[in-house]
Amino acid sequence: MEIKRLKAEVRNKVEAQCREVTQLSLKIHDNPELGFQEEKASSWLINYLEDNGFRVQKCVAGLATAFQATYGQEKPRIALLAEYDALPKIGHGCGHNIIAASAVGAGVASKLAIDSLGGSVVVLGTPGEEVLGGKIDMVKAGIFEEIDVAMMVHPNTRNLATSQTLACISLDVEFFGKSAHAAAQPYKGINALEALILAFNSINSLRQHIKGEARIHGIITDGGEAPNVVPAHSAAKFLIRAPDNAYLNELKEKVLNCFKGASLASGARLEYSWGEKTYAPMRNNITLARLFRQNLESLGRHVDFFDPSFGFGSTDMGNVSQVVPSIHPMVAIASPEVLVHTLEFASAAASEAGNKGLLDAAKAMAMTVVDILSQPEMLDKIKQEFRSGHD
Ligand SMILES: [Zn+2]
Ligand SMILES: [Zn+2]
CATH class of the missing domain: 3.30.70.360 (Alpha-Beta Plaits)
Incomplete structure (x- = not known):
């Protein structure tokens, strides 16, 4: 009962931020910045998190546009990852503005769960996902050593709980x-x-x-x-x-x-x-992916669990998933004919469907935070799966 009530509260808290997070997303979309040059995007996200009571550390891992914003003091520490770099010439053709806005929206909503259940939420600003591998630097700098679970949601043309990446x-x-x-x-x-x-x-x-x-x-x-x-x-x-x-x-x-x-x-x-950095393949934490899927489906979306034929390139979230139990699910913001890394996908990332995808992604992540914090046995299961899958 407690879980159900808290999930409704965090959902409402995302909805209550609808204007702010949509504006953040569209502002980042209108001002595309290449990897490691995301000064505007990172400062807008930092300002929003600071205004909402997060303690922010800038320039983490020696990266000028990376940040770590924390709410809460205790373990477990749940990381929500924001990406915000754009592509040359096609701007936000990978929709990272949605990843960024959904992470901060979920982070701020998760405060309600932290206040009543303990734990911490850490919104991590992870720059330069496209080719530069910012998260690889952050893994090397030990940023994830204190993190128990990591998640982010990538926009796509399907709702999918897991990602197969190379x-x-x-x-x-x-x-x-x-x-x-x-x-x-x-x-x-x-x-x-x-x-x-x-x-x-x-x-x-x-x-x-x-x-x-x-x-x-x-x-x-x-x-x-x-x-x-x-x-x-x-x-x-x-x-x-x-x-x-x-x-x-x-x-x-x-x-x-x-x-x-x-x-x-x-x-x-x-x-x-x-290249100095090798992108690692994604290790999907199945226990965590199941929780996320249930939450995203509760918002009225059909979510496939696994589709090895659904192509996705590589992501530095793969490197995070090698050191911390992680998920990198997809939320649909465009019809299947639209291809990611194109101008068409860039316009979807600023569309009505894009805004809806960002709110649903934020709600599903915040509800998953509730699941993890309210059921310690679930976190044990997530960690056990992570350890048993390691060779
Ligand atoms: Zn991309
Ligand atoms: Zn991407």
Whole structure:
């Protein structure tokens, strides 16, 4: 009975913040900032949390736009993660404005649960999710050592309680050849672009013999200067993704061999560097995902639990999920034809359906906070599942 009453209270508290959180979401949407440059977004979120009685620590983990906002003193400590970085040219095509606004809305509503049940809620501002891996820095800095459970909700075109995401690492390559007149003395040149094309073709051959979920994809960032000059330099950026870290390591070696082989064949010297941060795959805490699903369904949404065929790239929430029991569910804000990382999805993130998705996500997270704080045996079960799944 107590649980039911508290859930109704936190839901109402989200509803009562409807204007503020929607405005926050739309303001962030209208002012898209790239990863690690989210000064406006982080300061608006911090101001809102401070106004609502949270103790805020800025610049955590050495990241200027990361923050930690806490309400309550006791254990357990439940983290709600906000993302707020945008994509170049398409702005909030990943809808991170909704992630941010739903996390702060849920955080402020969860105060009611903390006041009556104890524990703490920590809204974590996690910048640079797209490629920069801000959460990886935060994990390394030990930000999650004091956290018991972590959750965030990502907008999408489906309501889904779990996410299958891939381990991912980036690879930068360069070939150094020798320029020459492409018609008069081509035999005196070494063609760095051809080396890169050979490597692309080797990777395409490799692709038919890799595991279905793995992905290898890249772009050429330098392919020469003029058609009548043998390119002396070429460069490319690749991303390599796999369902787990062991297979990622296997693939890294195979992909690198494609570049080494191309270097040998063309005579162009290879230089390469692996990205410093590896995105880990998502470990979904099933106990936590079930609680969240029930809560989101109580708001009138149909929520699928698991769909391995529903593609999602990689997220640094995967790294958080390796150290703390976590969920990264999806809330639908657009119809299934709309693709994430597009201008269409960016407009959905500022639509009526986007605002509804943000409120539902906030309510479901706040109700899940009530579940965790009111049933200590549930938290034990969440932690036990986390420990038993660790190798
Ligand atoms: Zn994205
Ligand atoms: Zn995203």
